[in-house]
Amino acid sequence: MNTIYVDNAATTKMSKTAINAMMPYLDECYGNPSSLHTVGQLAQEALVKAREDMAKALGAEPREIFFMSGGSEADNQALLTGAERGALKGKKHIISQKTEHHAILHSLRRLEKQGFEIELLDVDEFGNVTAEQVKNAIREDTALVTIMTANNEIGTIMPIKEIAAVCHEKGVLFHTDAVQAAGHIPMNVKEIGCDMLSLSAHKFHGPKGVGALYVSKKLFPSTLIEGGAQERGRRAGTENIAGISAMAAALSEAVAKIPENTSKLTAMRDRLIEGLSEIPHSILNGDKTNRLPGNVNMCFEGIEGESILLLLDAKGICASSGSACTSGSLDPSHVLLAIGRPHEVAHGSLRLTLSEENTPEQIEFIIKSVKEVVEYLRGMSPVWQDLQEGKKKYVIQ
Secondary structure, three states: OOOEEOEOOOOOOOOHHHHHHHHHHOOOOOOOOOOOOHHHHHHHHHHHHHHHHHHHHHOOOHHHEEEEOOHHHHHHHHHHHHHHHHHHOOOOEEEEEOOOOHHHHHHHHHHHHOOOEEEEEOOOOOOOOOHHHHHHHOOOOEEEEEOOOEOOOOOEEOOHHHHHHHHHHOOOEEEEEOOOOEOOEOOOHHHHOOOEEEEEHHHOOOOOOOEEEEEOOOOOOOOOOOOOOHHHHOOOOOOOHHHHHHHHHHHHHHHHOHHHHHHHHHHHHHHHHHHHOOOOOEEEOOOOOOEOOOEEEEEEOOOOHHHHHHHHHHOOEEOEOOOHHHOOOOOOOHHHHHOOOOHHHHOOEEEEEOOOOOOHHHHHHHHHHHHHHHHHHHHOOHHHHHHHOOOOOOOOO
């Protein structure tokens, strides 16, 4: 049985380009870039090149790129930077929104315990937050606004350029978590106008365990990890040269292929949405058009998402019900609850996230398989029986 992988929001397969870029630094060029000898300086040269390549792909300057262990660390360092700078000026109000990734929400919870006031904006039924909402929420003591570029569960793309403009008009720092967006939609930090931006390599065919934080040259990031002079003294620890080189190569390749991949993925995404929407009492989560090219998130009334995943896996389809970072939780998705899905519906969600390696033939097989699985599970569900018999009212019409 051939495996059909449609969980690319959780992680992607490393590209051959990334693997090839990584290999020399696992073998002959294994030096520590802080060492003065020849082997160390070869590693230092690789670090410089990777920083230049990352900057070019993002429209930034090399000195504005700081290497991290991944998106979560980058988010943490960005929020710490905004909070500490604000506190120095007596500003301890931070604005975000309810569907952020937990790397943001949990960091905000920690800052709240340290005396910061956290304001989480509501989203609409499609997961959107507007620049007007942000503008109305900004106060004299607002230190930072952090709004993700695109949602990791439902794929909705936020108006971050407009939000950044509002923040700058009010003299407030703006950070965006672009972990799901980088390499998939055009991202130029100067055009966006963000002060900080987080990304993670394994979301665009790079390796796990490496990411980056863009920090505008007008700022200097607060130190999250102490112990060394690496990353201009702002992130201690010997640099992962192999991972960093692979990330830079993967991002450069992904950015170059955005037009081609967007066209292919959007066509498959829309066909998948069309096919799955034929299932009675199902609903698409997120904005129908203003969403990531490869993201499909659906709810099916009367069944549990975990059961769907297990039966799809038996058919060779690798999918998810939401964020991989919370897959062990029994609670329904905070994102689906925030867009108004009731608990009983939010439990029946399915996230299918595509890559350029997927094919139209696979999409047809997925549609057929999901229809079969949903029908099978509903056939043995007492909740579905009650709905069919009119003992309960359908939530999804």
